[in-house]
Amino acid sequence: MKISEQWLREWVNPPLSSDELAHQLTMAGLEVDALEPVAGTFSGVVVAEITHAEQHPDADKLRVCTVNMGADTVQIVCGAPNARVGLKAPLARVGAVLPGDFKIKKAKLRGVESQGMLCAEAELGLSDASEGLMALPADAPVGTDLRDYLQLDDHLIEIGLTPNRADCLGIAGIAREVGLLNGLPVNEVSCEPVAAAVEDTFQVQLEAPERCPRYVGRVIRNIDISRPSPLWLQEKLRRCGLRSIDAVVDVTNYILLELGQPMHAFDLDRLQGGIVVRTAQAGESLPLLDGQTAELRDDTLVIADHGGPVAMAGIMGGEPTAVGEGTSHLFLESAFFAPGPLAGQARSYGLHTDSSHRFERGVDFRLQRSALERATRLLLDIVGGEPGPVIEAVAEAQLPVRPDVALRRARIPRLLGFELADADVERILTGLGLGVTATAEGWLCSVPSWRFDISIEADLLEELARVYGYNRLPVSHIQAALVIPPKPESRLSLRSLRRHLCARGYREAITYSFVDPRLQQLFDPAVDPVALENPISAEMAVMRSSLLPGLASAVQRSAHRQQSRVRLFETGLRFIPGAPGAGLAGLRQVPTLAMMISGQRFAESWSVASAAADFYDLKGDLESLLGLGRCQGEFAFRAAEHPALHPGQTAEITRTGQVVGRIGALHPAVLAALDINGPVLACEMDLDALLEGELPAFGELSRFPEVRRDLSVLVDKSVPAATLMQNVTAAAGAYLRELRLFDVYEGKGIDPKRKSLAFGLTFRDQSRTLSDEVVNQAMDQVIDSLEKNYNAELRNQAL
Template identity: 45%
Template sequence: MKFSESWLRSFVDPACAGHEFSHLLTMAGLEVEEEETVAPLFDQVVVGHLLAVDKHPDADRLNVCRVDVGTGELLQIVCGAPNAAAGIKVPCALPGAELPGGFAIKVAKVRGVESSGMLCSARELGISEDASGLLVLGDDAPIGEDIRRHLDLDDRLLTLKLTPNRADCLSLEGIAREVAALTGMPARFIEVTAVDATIASTRALVLDAPDACPRYCGRVIAGVDARAATPAWMRRRLERSGIRPISALVDITNYVMLEVGQPLHAFDNTRLSGAIHVRMARPAETILLLNEQILQMQADVVLIADDQRPLAMGGIMGGEESGITLATTEVFLEAAFFAPTAIAGRARRYGFVSDASHRFERGVDFGGTRRALERATRLILDICGGQAGPVSEALATLPARKPVRLRPARVAKVLGVPFTNERIAELFARLGLPLTRDGDDFIVTPPTHRFDIEIEEDLIEEIARLHGYENIPSPAPRGLLSMLPQTERARPLARIRQSLADSGYQEVVNFAFVEEAWEADFAGNDRLIRLANPIASHLSVLRSSLLGGLVANLASNLKRRQSRVRLFETGRCFFRDPQGGPVAGFRQPWKLTALAYGTAFPEQWGCAARNVDFFDIKADLEQLFTPIVTSFEKALHPALHPGRSARVTVAGRAVGFLGELHPQWQQKYELPLPPVIFEVDLDAVTMASVPQYAEVSRQPPVIRDMAVVVDQALELQQLIAGLTANRPAIVRDIRLFDVYVGPGIEVGKKSLAFRIMMQDTQKTLLEAEVEAAMQQLMAYLRAAFAAQLRI
């Protein structure tokens, strides 16, 4: 909303000015986006009266003018403007004046004729870009008056960046109402009285779409002079509001729209046929608009039509075939209220926005429709002449203004500032909000121009605005801090993150909202938790695994030619669980997920290049858990390769999974190589065992190797777990160092070679003790797994 400050001050004139005034508006929620003066600084330019204009003796295109500037002495000025003529009044720059751009005026000779000043165009004064001729002033301009004062060139232009809910401030009266409430100054609104009908001409009105347009007013005005000149004061106010003057009738409708916020439209009454209908568009119906576009209407567009054809897009733009021209002598003037939902988005659909649609889709005061019509009628009669007929009105059900209850205790809780009931009543009175009392509560009925007041918080916002946001204290938050206990049985999350970063992984943070396909592909989840209001249509469910986000991150990196990628993320996952919490019915555990892709090591000369594999990531995971011992069991997972995946367990509890991405998902997500992934419960990783002292033996260890032949289907983890549980006391460590299948081994069998370390803290082991321990281990393997000693 752009307007001139002087026009606003004709309604309300607060004591503050300049940036202080702009700050007042901004702090009240009416942000001043831009402020500028009407014209740049210049001085010594006055109103001059051209008394005589003679041809220059030595130049065909120059004139020698005699100019009265009110000093009692005529100035001789050489001028080349084509519209220089005796009798007109124009701006005259006196010798010594400095015009915009640093152009200094001096007494000089032009083609041998002395010139004492300069007659100015609008461009030379910086008012507009018009340089076609001198700026002709009105006949009533006082000779010798400073042009800045005469044209009010020290006026400021303000542009407000209004939020969509403040449609009431899309008019000078609306802004004046706000300024009056903020400053306590009285507002002087236009006194509008009904224009008496002097002719009987009317036109019938029919609301065929009452939900879209519940109020439509109109009247016939005959005998108008469409060629009448728009008054200079009106043209000036329109131009300074960013609207180009066109003709008196059009300018009046635009002026009233800016003044009171009600869009109006004038039809040429002689070009209308029958009744005026407000209806929805018919299939394939077209209309030629004033902007010379021919548009095919859709069924949800409101049209203003007569008995034969559409006349205008309701609330958006008039039609060319029914528009007024300079030959118009009879006008049908309309003012209507259109429901915001019936107008919103319709103009943008066709690639344009009009001043009318901008207002109607936000909400126009339906209580002021007839007032705006009377105001425009009076201006037309005063400027263009004519006779007005009676006002016709079609009325349906107007929007209900539901009362809103305000609790003073709620105000204090939300704003943090106590307000007395008297103070609240005073602020509402300044805003013109009608209210009643129900005990301590206020019952406020929003006026017809305030579409933004619907709930209690809207009223609280009004109190905060008028009280002043800067007057609401903002104390620093305070709280009683205490040092939280940190048990030795838990490792900080920061240490886990640092450990992964030290291993070459980059941390990422993804949305907890994911695509539905990710849940099916990577988690096999059919109990989806759908979002009621997703931020994007494809991010519609809550994740039960972090894997989908990492795969998407990987795909994004590959598109940017990153061939080696290491990623990890920690975050909550979400599951339906009747016993879950803290939100009833849902469990929200923390997970840690990591992904590795590409070569095992960065490109180097020290070792041959190879792709990362299952065992590389297994090593990273084991290092992450250290000193907690992890075990791995073959298992299936919907996201992983069936033969290259494992379940991760700690102390018999399943805490996650590890493996290569399934070839099906590798192909679907266009990954050249399969990434290797692990996902584990974060609480399992952060667990730590309290160190226990154990005596360090000073005796030398004894190391023996033992190779056994077992069924090829036997899982190593099962065998290692059995050996560990049944080992003699002197056996300190059992490690697998070789697996062999081939010649010399029976089909269906495999050879496993173990390195066994034995040690005693008190003495050197005897050969007999070592041999007995080896025999005990072998006996267990024979009994438990039918193992045979490999010779």
């Protein structure tokens, strides 16, 4: 939100510089994002009037103007389309300095002398408007310094308000804060009732009182909308980022900025019958003020007359009933809309307005009549008119209920760490607008209608700390009985996994927990994911049930940016919904590790051959990770299928028989949908299964030599090598120390239905050197077991 410092100081004027005021607001929780001058740095610019203008003799788009600048008359060559006799505009005299250190000198334009420059707003750093000269009011005194006339020695204060501080979305709320922080009274504006000059009324009916419990309005007849807004009003709007449109719209915008109450004015002659606040009906639409036509849903609250919708409640008015050049009679409205039902409505239509921004966060529900009276008085002063009596439709039972909040004296030192005198507590709470009643234990506070963020004791404590000053809170050491939880040595740390993967060339990715529903369907079609009620965007509408969609998107972006080798991993939660109808009650949040690789096996180098990464590259990286817990023998890989993974290149990962993950190449259909040239290999595992290891134990080193025997067998192609290795381990006996698969062969010289597997078996004993007889016996047991269980043949015998 942008506000004018001068405007704020009209309400409360602390003895602080601009920088000190900005710092004070920031320390009070109203963070100042920027403090900027309202105009560029310039000098020598005065109010001037064009008294004569004629076409330049040698240029179609230039005019030669005689300009009165008070003490003298000068000739100016000007190309602005609105340069005309009688126009008052800023004149940069010869010697003036404009923003950017641009000095004005005498010049000749197409042979005609020009003694200065008539200026547009952009040339003075007032705004971006550069389509014509800056038009000044007809009563602007010629010759007056422009900075003095417009009071340009002012600053814009841009405040980044958090959503809970809707009470500060107006000058009045910020002034209330500044007055409290500096112990100064606030000069509130007058909102005295305006007496009715006519008896005209307009019927108002609330059909949705739970969403609009208060609606206030009045008829104003015989206005003169041709009268422009006064300069002070236009300037205040401009400095807060709003342009002047006409006096009626300007006044409603002014009340929005001043009091924080959105308002709207209808052309009374275009309304039919009366006002009805209701939800939209099927098939209704509304042409909006921004030129769009909204197709209304039945959950949208609208302001309607007897002919149909005339405004989207709390968001934007309709074009058919808008105030325009021919308007003579107004119906001026001021309403309160419940924040909850309105939240997200504007965004669902692709809109965001100043009104919706405030109503979604909460507007003071007792402010509407005062705002209406204030706006009426301003309109009568500017455009004249005859006001009717105030019409108020209210459902008191539907207005927000603000229960009293108790603050215990003992909680202040316990939670804030210091003692605060009772007088200071009462001063702060009273200054915030709370009604304070002393009790035996502390205070009972009634919450004002403009504070939607105070409901529990902790809120009051936060207000005390904020207003007292976070920078003034004493620093003290924590004193508590802290119990250090035991850290099992058998469990790996997540940090060790991350370091290990980074050491193997991976980079950690952090992706959103929200994913595109189409991407979610592509990777996990069997799961009906949890949908967000108010998503950030359509591409982030559901909670992920797998980490692979996020990683795949990251790989896609990398590939589209000419990255030929990608290695990514991510740790995070995946969200598994429960039984249908269980809602969030059955939701499981599973800590997960995901890995994904694509591109070349090795980084480009003269020392290694270029080849694409395959299934076994990712499997090798995963097996090295499994080895960190010293229980890799409990894990096994078995062939499986998955909709997102390539048939024949997919495996389940099990631990002691329980499935804990999957690994494989992405399916060609998935690669095509993502526009990625494959292959891309992916793995996903439950983190708990990966982190649970074995307790390290010392094993004495053997002083005796090892004996290695190699074994090559022929088996059916359908038999997994891992299955054979399990059989070999079981049959080899207690002396087997290592088993390694070092060769796989299929092809010439072998039955097409069979394959050759070669194993290296290493035997050793801790207490003696093993004899050939013992080793041969173990090998015979292995061969017999393979022949019996898998119809295996020794390769040298088969050939």
